[in-house]
Amino acid sequence: MKIYSYYAELYSYKEYIRSLIKNEGINVNLEDIFTSFDKSILSREHIHKYTYTQMDEIRFSIMRLFIYYFSKSVQEHSFKQEDYIHFFKFIKKQKTKSPTTIITTNWDTLIEEYCERNKIKYDYGFKIPYTNMHDNACESDIILLKIHGSANWLRCLHCGAFLVFKKGEAAKSLFEDGKNETCTVCGQGESFNAPSLQPEIITPTMLKSFANCLYLNIWSAASKALREATEVIFIGYSFPIADFDFRYMLQKSISTKAxxxxVLHENDNPEQTESKNLQSLFPEKRYRDAFPKNTLRFFYNGFSDYFSCYSS
Ligand SMILES: [Zn+2]
Structure with a gap:
């Protein structure tokens, strides 16, 4: 397959994805899928000797499709899921002294939407005011650090402005029919038949080559929050070996006194097997190895149960 026909085909998948989103109900880890995609693209680059520009174009298109997907799936979420409701009750209780910091590798904007519906103020923790969003960390209940970027963040390729979109507007600005994507800062739209807004999301495989100021800031804010934390709660994170950079930051930053x-799922419970060898493959072993001096507690009944029972 010629690379450019592949690129064109990606765009023609637009309608297909649109229909998939409509019939949504699929529960997959899209970040994993994206990472595999990313890796396969990178390896094909060596095998078939595609140029860097061509590879970049494909990655760019796939990213745009994902942004579209995330934006749409948030719009269609019911916002009544028990898990999240218990979690936000917990957050509301914490509001007393200092804001709770949430560090997430997810790209979707569900947390933001729940915050808005529950009147919880959140802040992305950007250090310099170079976005179209007025952040004020002192007034916020939550500092939301999205260390792999977010589905509602786009960068203008003309003026370099970093744009934060509200509710599904990122998707609209990218793919809705009859609409040209335009930068709200410089007002410039498509040029040279190429899109002008670039998604600001990254995958673990891309992280190494990323010396972007935005990410350096978010990662250092995450590291600082972890250093100061007396209590750290991991939700649904299996501490995978492959997350080298994130694991390194966690180990380096979390105090031994914290x-x-x-909080994991029952399938992650090592007690389901009696074999010591098999037990060592479960997340619990990786956590215990990484934090040998800390007091660790494991909960295997999901995060709804945890936040309703253990957080009061
Ligand atoms: Zn611009």
Whole structure:
């Protein structure tokens, strides 16, 4: 397949994705899929000797499709899921002294939407005011650090402005029919038949080559929050070996005095097997190895149960 026909085909998948989103109900880890995609693209680059520009174009298109997907799936979420409701009750209780910091590798904007519906103020923790969003960390209940970027963040390729979109507007600005994407800062739209807004999301495989100021800031804010934390709660994170950079930051930053709660699913419970060898493959072993001096507690009944029982 010629690379450019592949690129064109990606755009023609637009309608297909649109229909998939409509019939949504699929529960997959899209970040994993994206990472595999990313890796396969990178390896094909060596095998078939595609140029960097061509590879970049494909990655760019796939990213745009994902932004579209995330934006749309948030719009169609019911916002009544018990898990999230218990979690936000917990956050509301915490509001007393200092804001709770949430560090997430997810790209979707569900947390933001729940915050808006629950009147919880959140802040992305950007250090310099170079966005179209007025952040004020002192007034916020939550500092939301999205260390792999977010589906509603786009960068203008003309003026370099970093744009934060509200509710599904990122998708609209990218793919809705009859609309040209335009930068709200410089007002410039498509040029040279190429899109002008670039999604600001990254995958773990891309992280190494990323010396972007935005990410350096978010990662250092995450590291600082972890250093100061007396209580760290991991939710649904299996501490995978492959997340080298994130694991390194967690190990380096979390104080040995901090209490660590790990909230996982019953399938992650090592007690389901009696074999010591098999047990060592479960997340619990990786956590214990990484934080040998900390007080660790493990909860295997999901995060709804944890936040309704253990957080009061
Ligand atoms: Zn611009």
């Amino acid at each position: 209490r660590i709660d790990v």
